[in-house]
Amino acid sequence: MVRNLRKLLRLPPGPVVLDGYDPRATPGAPGGKERTKAALATDGPLLADLQERLYAEANTQEGPRSDRRLLLVLQGMDTSGKDGTVKHVIGAMDPQGSAITSFKAPTEEELAHDFLWRIRNRLPGAGLVGIFNRSHYEDVVIVRVHDLVSPQVWGGRYDQINAFEAELTAAGLTIVKVFLNISYEEQRRRLLARLDDPRKHWKFNPADLTERRHWSAYQLAYEAALERCNTDTAPWYVVPADRKWYRNWAVGRLLIETLTEMKPAFPQPDLDLPVLRAELTPPA
Amino acid sequence: MVRNLRKLLRLPPGPVVLDGYDPRATPGAPGGKERTKAALATDGPLLADLQERLYAEANTQEGPRSDRRLLLVLQGMDTSGKDGTVKHVIGAMDPQGSAITSFKAPTEEELAHDFLWRIRNRLPGAGLVGIFNRSHYEDVVIVRVHDLVSPQVWGGRYDQINAFEAELTAAGLTIVKVFLNISYEEQRRRLLARLDDPRKHWKFNPADLTERRHWSAYQLAYEAALERCNTDTAPWYVVPADRKWYRNWAVGRLLIETLTEMKPAFPQPDLDLPVLRAELTPPA
Numbered sequence: 137m138v139r140n141l142r143k144l145l146r147l148p149p150g151p152v153v154l155d156g157y158d159p160r161a162t163p164g165a166p167g168g169k170e171r172t173k174a175a176l177a178t179d180g181p182l183l184a185d186l187q188e189r190l191y192a193e194a195n196t197q198e199g200p201r202s203d204r205r206l207l208l209v210l211q212g213m214d215t216s217g218k219d220g221t222v223k224h225v226i227g228a229m230d231p232q233g234s235a236i237t238s239f240k241a242p243t244e245e246e247l248a249h250d251f252l253w254r255i256r257n258r259l260p261g262a263g264l265v266g267i268f269n270r271s272h273y274e275d276v277v278i279v280r281v282h283d284l285v286s287p288q289v290w291g292g293r294y295d296q297i298n299a300f301e302a303e304l305t306a307a308g309l310t311i312v313k314v315f316l317n318i319s320y321e322e323q324r325r326r327l328l329a330r331l332d333d334p335r336k337h338w339k340f341n342p343a344d345l346t347e348r349r350h351w352s353a354y355q356l357a358y359e360a361a362l363e364r365c366n367t368d369t370a371p372w373y374v375v376p377a378d379r380k381w382y383r384n385w386a387v388g389r390l391l392i393e394t395l396t397e398m399k400p401a402f403p404q405p406d407l408d409l410p411v412l413r414a415e416l417t418p419p420a
Numbered sequence: 421m422v423r424n425l426r427k428l429l430r431l432p433p434g435p436v437v438l439d440g441y442d443p444r445a446t447p448g449a450p451g452g453k454e455r456t457k458a459a460l461a462t463d464g465p466l467l468a469d470l471q472e473r474l475y476a477e478a479n480t481q482e483g484p485r486s487d488r489r490l491l492l493v494l495q496g497m498d499t500s501g502k503d504g505t506v507k508h509v510i511g512a513m514d515p516q517g518s519a520i521t522s523f524k525a526p527t528e529e530e531l532a533h534d535f536l537w538r539i540r541n542r543l544p545g546a547g548l549v550g551i552f553n554r555s556h557y558e559d560v561v562i563v564r565v566h567d568l569v570s571p572q573v574w575g576g577r578y579d580q581i582n583a584f585e586a587e588l589t590a591a592g593l594t595i596v597k598v599f600l601n602i603s604y605e606e607q608r609r610r611l612l613a614r615l616d617d618p619r620k621h622w623k624f625n626p627a628d629l630t631e632r633r634h635w636s637a638y639q640l641a642y643e644a645a646l647e648r649c650n651t652d653t654a655p656w657y658v659v660p661a662d663r664k665w666y667r668n669w670a671v672g673r674l675l676i677e678t679l680t681e682m683k684p685a686f687p688q689p690d691l692d693l694p695v696l697r698a699e700l701t702p703p704a
Contacts (some may be wrong), residue, residue: 195622196622197622222515223516227511227515231510231511232506232520234515324700328697328700331691331697334686335686337686337688338479338480339476339481340481340689341482342696343481402621402622403621404621405622412624412626412629413612416608416611418608
């Protein structure tokens with residue numbers, strides 16, 4: 137078992153060239169497909185236990201409450217597996233301990249505010265694991281590819297994002313940012329697979345094919361976002377995502393390692409056990 | 421396997437006397453503990469499939485979208501297993517397809533509005549399965565036990581709730597209301613178990629013991645709520661909850677039966693498959 141997957145997948149500082157990252161690689165995996173899937177199954181209860189401790193810290197009935205919380209930011213091209221990751225990794229946790237937000241095209245109300253307004257509104261509360269399926273990074277990626285705002289505006293956002301994330305970490309939030317890295321070829325296969333399966337036709341948007349023509353522009357925009365917002369407090373991890381089993385295992389591991397480092401512990405409130413037990417024990 | 425658990429657990433019309441319902445009973449269960457747990461494990465994927473269809477209906481990229489959604493309302497005394505039910509039953513579904521709200525004591529902002537304001541704010545959107553861990557029924561139960569509002573006020577709420585729920589069902593919401601029925605003795609065991617396990621001390625609130633002294637008043641308030649708000653559009657189910665394995669299986673089954681009756685289907689949008697496939701097929 138890998139000892140430090142975060143070290144292996146952490147984006148190094150400096151210029152980012154996504155072509156240098158193999159989307160089919162499986163760094164640190166405990167083995168091939170079957171062995172890695174088995175490891176993910178074992179990791180589920182581990183992740184659930186860590187999450188329960190984090191939740192308990194913030195929700196103890198007696199004694200001081202922690203304000204720590206965790207945020208997983210998932211970004212990646214269409215079909216890179218953001219939904220699948222949520223299902224297979226977050227699905228292992230108690231649903232009451234997590235808070236998932238899928239950010240879509242902004243509404244009129246959202247557009248009437250600063251781009252971080254809707255993000256701030258959905259931050260996880262104390263003790264929760266938040267998951268952002270897309271995030272504020274769309275505001276330096278899709279807007280750049282499609283010229284939705286001026287270069288002056290999106291150009292200023294990298295520093296704004298860094299300041300925002302620094303503020304949040306100072307306030308008890310631990311941020312894990314994951315870029316799911318799939319290949320152009322794998323996206324083709326996945327889009328075709330949607331066409332081949334009538335159960336998946338509802339997911340197919342012909343506009344995805346138009347977006348696909350902008351592949352290079354998206355990669356460029358992602359490279360800038362990864363490079364400019366790769367801070368020590370909120371680092372980026374590049375997860376090879378052509379193999380779903382690796383992707384699921386790796387994201388689960390990144391969360392486990394991060395939570396393990398946080399050392400969440402079940403609170404030990406000062407309960408008067410003998411008195412409380414006596415009240416609950418029926419007379420003999 | 422039971423064919424119609426809803427029929428077995430549906431609260432009959434008329435006066436409700438909770439003493440007449442055995443919290444240790446296991447009506448319709450496929451067997452004892454092991455067999456019933458195995459059945460729940462089999463039911464998980466079934467529930468996930470139905471949920472995916474409901475979600476797909478409302479989120480198809482092309483073609484008309486459905487506005488149907490499902491709401492599970494969970495009520496019950498302290499320790500009756502609301503949290504555990506969410507974990508074990510809702511945990512089987514794709515976390516992105518469900519929306520869980522745990523209603524706590526109302527905030528000042530919530531109290532400044534009508535009691536249904538915060539409820540309406542948290543209703544599931546189209547295609548989602550919403551879960552209310554506690555709900556507007558607290559506003560005819562705890563407020564009655566503790567005289568938090570006048571009898572004129574809480575007395576008027578039963579009809580207001582019925583009107584509210586009728587309006588929601590007319591707008592595409594299917595409501596499943598579950599009362600988790602545990603015994604006074606089982607609550608005692610569960611509170612003691614929390615004291616015996618240091619991992620559970622954070623859940624222990626000495627005030628729970630004070631609440632326990634109001635057991636009869638709570639039962640009475642629940643009987644009134646169940647009786648007055650037991651409508652055909654939003655019926656109550658009384659689930660015996662002393663045995664956790666039965667409770668989990670039964671709630672899962674109620675959801676499966678309800679969703680099956682809704683017959684959610686994967687949308688078949690009018691996609692031009694040959695053209696779309698051609699665009700995704702590389703030249704030979």
